[in-house]
Amino acid sequence: MEEQEKYIRALIELHRGLERQGPGDTDFSDYIISQLPELPTNPRIADIGCGTGAGTLFLADKFRSKVRAVDISRDFLDELDNRAKQRGLEHLVETIECDMKSLDWKPESIDLLWSEGAAYNLTFKGALKAWRPLMAPNGIAVISEIGYFTSEVPESLKVYWQNAYPAIGTESENSIHANSSGFKILGIHRLPSKAWWENYYGPLRDNMNFFKHSEDSIMQAVIKETEEEMKLFEEHEEQYGYSFYMMKAV
Numbered sequence: 221m222e223e224q225e226k227y228i229r230a231l232i233e234l235h236r237g238l239e240r241q242g243p244g245d246t247d248f249s250d251y252i253i254s255q256l257p258e259l260p261t262n263p264r265i266a267d268i269g270c271g272t273g274a275g276t277l278f279l280a281d282k283f284r285s286k287v288r289a290v291d292i293s294r295d296f297l298d299e300l301d302n303r304a305k306q307r308g309l310e311h312l313v314e315t316i317e318c319d320m321k322s323l324d325w326k327p328e329s330i331d332l333l334w335s336e337g338a339a340y341n342l343t344f345k346g347a348l349k350a351w352r353p354l355m356a357p358n359g360i361a362v363i364s365e366i367g368y369f370t371s372e373v374p375e376s377l378k379v380y381w382q383n384a385y386p387a388i389g390t391e392s393e394n395s396i397h398a399n400s401s402g403f404k405i406l407g408i409h410r411l412p413s414k415a416w417w418e419n420y421y422g423p424l425r426d427n428m429n430f431f432k433h434s435e436d437s438i439m440q441a442v443i444k445e446t447e448e449e450m451k452l453f454e455e456h457e458e459q460y461g462y463s464f465y466m467m468k469a470v
């Protein structure tokens with residue numbers, strides 16, 4: 221196995237069994253849905269970069285309509301299939317192992333495109349470009365993206381993100397990308413800090429403790445990086461975080 225592959229395996233291992241693979245919150249998602257314009261009956265829904273499917277299961281249950289759940293990790297999708305069965309939602313969940321940048325679906329075939337904490341894999345701008353052709357006329361996209369909450373970013377934070385995700389921007393910069401990619405912004409909502417600590421970092425910390433004596437040096441490196449990421453968020457949670465962009469295809 222190549223180093224990069226081992227690194228991804230360790231990341232998947234660390235996130236396995238968690239309800240979420242990134243920060244998020246079902247009540248917050250419910251609020252976002254309540255703010256959207258009315259969708260068609262039985263909307264065609266996609267959750268892209270779904271992980272083990274916190275968003276997918278929420279959407280399937282909420283709309284009682286089929287959700288196409290896309291992820292590159294078969295391990296995560298298998299967990300999602302099991303959870304869907306446990307919740308009696310398996311008839312509403314279609315798991316698809318695929319790279320999010322090459323979805324070969326019919327153009328204009330999605331009424332609600334949902335993607336939490338995953339668009340960064342293509343960059344926000346790249347994700348909008350790749351996914352816009354899939355949007356039905358007046359279709360709605362809800363995409364969360366990590367970004368700065370201030371234009372005066374402390375140097376240490378800038379250095380971290382320059383290395384971790386150089387395409388990171390502010391909400392106004394991301395709004396410009398949306399407007400120039402065939403979307404109209406309907407609203408932008410920031411994910412509360414509770415969604416990071418209680419729903420993501422807390423359970424992740426338990427998994428990190430489980431692996432803390434692992435002799436795998438790559439797992440140790442992933443744990444160390446994750447600890448640094450948590451410390452950074454603790455110090456700077458006022459200055460960056462996830463924003464949910466509610467957008468309409470125009």
Ligand SMILES: C[S@@+](CC[C@H](N)C(=O)[O-])C[C@H]1O[C@@H](n2cnc3c(N)ncnc32)[C@H](O)[C@@H]1O
Pocket residue numbers: 239240241242243244268269270271272273274275290291292293296318319320321335336337338341
């Ligand atoms: C931070 S996690 C978010 C997962 C889930 N949406 C959530 O909020 O719990 C990002 C997800 O994107 C998936 N992913 C990464 N690169 C991908 C790609 N190129 N195509 C499809 N999925 C990808 C990962 O496997 C992971 O499940």
